[in-house]
Amino acid sequence: MQLRYVFTELGQGLRRNLTMHVAVVLTLFVSLTLVGLGLLLNSQTDKAEKYFGSQLTVQVWMCNGAQEEGAGCLGPVSDAERQAIIDRVDGNDEVAEWHEESQQVAYDKAKELLGDNFRVSSPEGLHASVWITLKDARNYETVVSSVQTLPGVYSITTPKAILDPLYSTINALKYGAYGVGAFLVLAALLLVGNTIRLAAFARRREIGIMRLVGASRLYISLPFLLEAVVTAIFGVALAGGALTAFWWFGIHEKVRESLQFMPWVDHLDVLSAIGWIAILGPVLTVIPTLVLTRKYLKV
Amino acid sequence: MIRFEKVVKTYPGQSHTALDQVSVDIEKGEFVFLVGQSGSGKSTFLRLILREYRPTSGKVHVAGKEINRLASWKVPRLRRQIGTVFQDFRLLQNKTVAENVGFALQVIGKSRSHIRTAVPEALDLVGLGDKADRLPDELSGGEQQRVAIARAFVNKPMILIADEPTGNLDPTSSSEIMKLLDRINRTGTTVVMATHDAGIVNEMRKRVIELEHGRVVRDEASGIYGNQN
Numbered sequence A: 001m002q003l004r005y006v007f008t009e010l011g012q013g014l015r016r017n018l019t020m021h022v023a024v025v026l027t028l029f030v031s032l033t034l035v036g037l038g039l040l041l042n043s044q045t046d047k048a049e050k051y052f053g054s055q056l057t058v059q060v061w062m063c064n065g066a067q068e069e070g071a072g073c074l075g076p077v078s079d080a081e082r083q084a085i086i087d088r089v090d091g092n093d094e095v096a097e098w099h100e101e102s103q104q105v106a107y108d109k110a111k112e113l114l115g116d117n118f119r120v121s122s123p124e125g126l127h128a129s130v131w132i133t134l135k136d137a138r139n140y141e142t143v144v145s146s147v148q149t150l151p152g153v154y155s156i157t158t159p160k161a162i163l164d165p166l167y168s169t170i171n172a173l174k175y176g177a178y179g180v181g182a183f184l185v186l187a188a189l190l191l192v193g194n195t196i197r198l199a200a201f202a203r204r205r206e207i208g209i210m211r212l213v214g215a216s217r218l219y220i221s222l223p224f225l226l227e228a229v230v231t232a233i234f235g236v237a238l239a240g241g242a243l244t245a246f247w248w249f250g251i252h253e254k255v256r257e258s259l260q261f262m263p264w265v266d267h268l269d270v271l272s273a274i275g276w277i278a279i280l281g282p283v284l285t286v287i288p289t290l291v292l293t294r295k296y297l298k299v
Numbered sequence B: 001m002i003r004f005e006k007v008v009k010t011y012p013g014q015s016h017t018a019l020d021q022v023s024v025d026i027e028k029g030e031f032v033f034l035v036g037q038s039g040s041g042k043s044t045f046l047r048l049i050l051r052e053y054r055p056t057s058g059k060v061h062v063a064g065k066e067i068n069r070l071a072s073w074k075v076p077r078l079r080r081q082i083g084t085v086f087q088d089f090r091l092l093q094n095k096t097v098a099e100n101v102g103f104a105l106q107v108i109g110k111s112r113s114h115i116r117t118a119v120p121e122a123l124d125l126v127g128l129g130d131k132a133d134r135l136p137d138e139l140s141g142g143e144q145q146r147v148a149i150a151r152a153f154v155n156k157p158m159i160l161i162a163d164e165p166t167g168n169l170d171p172t173s174s175s176e177i178m179k180l181l182d183r184i185n186r187t188g189t190t191v192v193m194a195t196h197d198a199g200i201v202n203e204m205r206k207r208v209i210e211l212e213h214g215r216v217v218r219d220e221a222s223g224i225y226g227n228q229n
Helices: A001-015 A018-055 A081-088 A103-117 A137-147 A160-202 A204-213 A217-256 A266-296 B044-048 B070-080 B097-106 B112-125 B141-153 B170-186 B198-204
Strands: A057-062 A095-100 A131-136 A151-159 B002-010 B020-028 B031-035 B057-062 B082-086 B159-161 B190-194 B207-212 B216-220
Touching: A001 A018, A001 A160, A001 A217, A001 B141, A018 A137, A018 A160, A018 A266, A057 A081, A057 A137, A057 A160, A057 B070, A081 A095, A081 A131, A081 A137, A081 A204, A095 A103, A131 A137, A137 B020, A151 B082, A160 A204, A160 A217, A160 A266, A160 B044, A204 A217, A204 B070, A204 B159, A217 A266, A217 B020, A217 B198, A266 B207, B002 B044, B020 B207, B020 B216, B031 B170, B031 B198, B044 B057, B044 B159, B044 B190, B082 B141, B112 B141, B159 B170, B170 B190, B170 B198
Parallel strands: B031 B190, B031 B207, B082 B159, B159 B190
Antiparallel strands: A057 A131, A057 A151, A095 A131, B002 B020, B002 B057, B207 B216
């Protein structure tokens, strides 16, 4: 096979349909960037989960016998009830560790924390509690359901209040990026299709002669496939650059500095996101090219 | 070399049959004229030889292959054994005469050294050795058709198919083209030529197959164009 011909054709093809190819590259660039951002947000969610997972606890508050308490409490928690709660917590597979806090300890901590503003007169006004650290903070529901019906349980505090808004924000961003990315991916596919149609039309005489003299289909479609690969390379390169820039200037240099307590996506996450779009980009251009060259360049 | 056995061809969406029970046997080295009015099925006949279509029923054998059964990836190999010439020349206007002829070899992967010897040979055969670097625009119609014949013949095909090759040419150019096709035929290449040109057919006295509404109505060993009434 004469590669010289193929590359001459490739060069001509790229030049002849330059504006179309630029449109494909730009659409690919934006769509792949959005997909890459979605992947980065995904990594960020994982990192945040790992971080918060070790920080967030479930607290089981036990009855103290005060009047205002709900139906679950018939009086102060008894020793047997207390033991039953502890046994249930200790036997749960999701629990990484736990410790108990008596009314006295709670009272001392609150007094130290609040000083003169603390108005509770005795430890009996507070609740004894069990502090539970979970293996995975997302699975707090199983622990809650296992103890909430036990007698002597006054209330349960979960990480839901902190986790839910955080996850919903990240998820909204992530799915937003995927969603917009998907529309642009569709636009990219259509553009690739149109580009091939134009290119096949512009070269119809050559293609007709090639078919008649017995050129193989691979030979006829190779310039088209190479055009697809070249546009994909440009699109991926631009998107990879944009993601790297976003990470470096947006996260590494800025957010990471100001919000140091939390782990942020690192260069490895960026590399893996670029890896995925480096696969996705050529797939997006080569597959429609294969399908359409079958259609337009039928031998 | 070419055998049609009870070939029927119907195009999708059309009620009449383009070819109807056509059985024809063309031996190696024969020169055959295919005559008949427009729409009689001549082009369909030629296209079936090229395996541009498959027959609706019946069998078509070309160069020892039954084309109904030929896998589509093997079609290019079949076409390398068939040269094709058309009424409208189908030359690439941005390529020189030599490049046009060389293109046919280039795209089937022939080496450059082979192209360098085969192209001048083919151009000499058609008498255009001195016009290798001209563009098609600079040539007369007859010369352009000779370039097209050189392109069809450069790969030494077993079969040459010509679809009205003289349709756009004046009588002098036409007779030159016919001499050329005759010479190619004498090298052992089977030639099948569809034509409307009664004068040529009558002068050559070759085998004539006449089609009418998709049926073979005449097959004569050294025939004339037909009833000129």
